[in-house]
Amino acid sequence: MDIKVHFPDNPRLFLKNPESSSLGTKIVSEGIRMIKKHGLENFTFKKLADKTGSTEASIYRYFESKHHLLVYLISIYWEVLQIKILFNTQNISEPWVKIDKLIMVITNVLEVAPNIINVNLKDLHEIVICESSKTYLTKKVDEEDKEGFFVSYKKLVFALSEILKEANPHYPYPRALAVNLLETTYEQYYFSNHFGELTELGSERPDSPTVKSFLESLIKAVLIYKEN
């Protein structure tokens, strides 16, 4: 099944809606390519303008700054993830099966249905691993939060925590756990790519345990566990 992602339409995230024109779409798709390739720090609107055959001034008509663009792109990812989770957990009544599906989706976004046709999800996934926390690790978080910069992320966390709650309505920290689940996933991928000695998980040897197995055991343990 192929679908298009619903791009975030919070008008605070952009000056002109990138979906409204061909340059806008190019900014988004080339932006994803370039941030993935060069990293956020080495990425500039000047370079993006050159790649899109456009000018700095034109890019600035869409996004106030590269930080705004980053938040926009990362939000797309959270929207995708939410769609995929919903799609794969709907109509499942058994909470533990739901959780398995949930973890399956989080650790296999690229393979899992529905297929997203209007975004390069592979590159976007890499960006999320390396840059997503930079969206909120800023002096302006609170201000930007009020403008709704993080609604996509929040919706996702709420959805996750609801699923966790179904498995154990008495677990006292479902939201904290949901955040932990999400963040740990990307952290572990990053560590397995760059600090192999600091995690058992990952890509080094083909027989090594996976992030998925780590998350499954973590979530199950935590939700089943009863204090004394």
Place this chain on the structure above:
Amino acid sequence: MDIKVHFPDNPRLFLKNPESSSLGTKIVSEGIRMIKKHGLENFTFKKLADKTGSTEASIYRYFESKHHLLVYLISIYWEVLQIKILFNTQNISEPWVKIDKLIMVITNVLEVAPNIINVNLKDLHEIVICESSKTYLTKKVDEEDKEGFFVSYKKLVFALSEILKEANPHYPYPRALAVNLLETTYEQYYFSNHFGELTELGSERPDSPTVKSFLESLIKAVLIYKEN
């Protein structure tokens, strides 16, 4: 008990050892104050020079860039944390008591012995919460890793994972869990400060559960849990 932290002495982290002169010490202490106050992005060597009554050129004699300074400062924190953990867990034979102590230290660095007299640990702690992941979320990670930029962090993770292993030698992911324990701590503090809706933990209401209780239940559940 009062002690001095052993500053990281990896000569790749600095051009001239900041412990070797009065300006060096000022750079470190004022650097901590200013990064905490303004955030890494708004912090510049120019401002630091003004505050220390010095010049940009003089600062550059100690640190190649503000990124190098950040890595240096964060490393100090990891050294402190390791000292405090060692201090509070030594001579304890019961693994679960050790883990309680461990979590107690991580969530109470500021109150726990020994007292560190040569560093403003409170400010440094805030910096770790907001900026520590930026030390490694860079395109140059692998290169910097080879230069030993992250040895303090790695030593700490290894020490943590050893303690976790004592409680359950068969748990398959002690290092992944150690990383998770550390990172989740700062994440949850950050979220409780800025995204109150996304965590049950924290400072809002006085009766709300603490990061400490969350971590305790998490670690215990995970280490006690047996699959099927």
Place this chain on the structure above:
DNA sequence: TTCATAGCGATAGCTAAACTATCATAGCCG
């Protein structure tokens, strides 16, 4: 057909960050 407008390229220019380089000087050490 015409005319308004949206979209965008072209150009220019400004401020500040991030460095680098050179020289002079003050103070301490032998």
Place this chain on the structure above:
DNA sequence: CGGCTATGATAGTTTAGCTATCGCTATGAA
């Protein structure tokens, strides 16, 4: 006294980040 170390003073470069103005072109409504 002579030399070395630490640092201040000064100056200059490059690039990121951002703003402003102008004019062309395609599109679509009147």
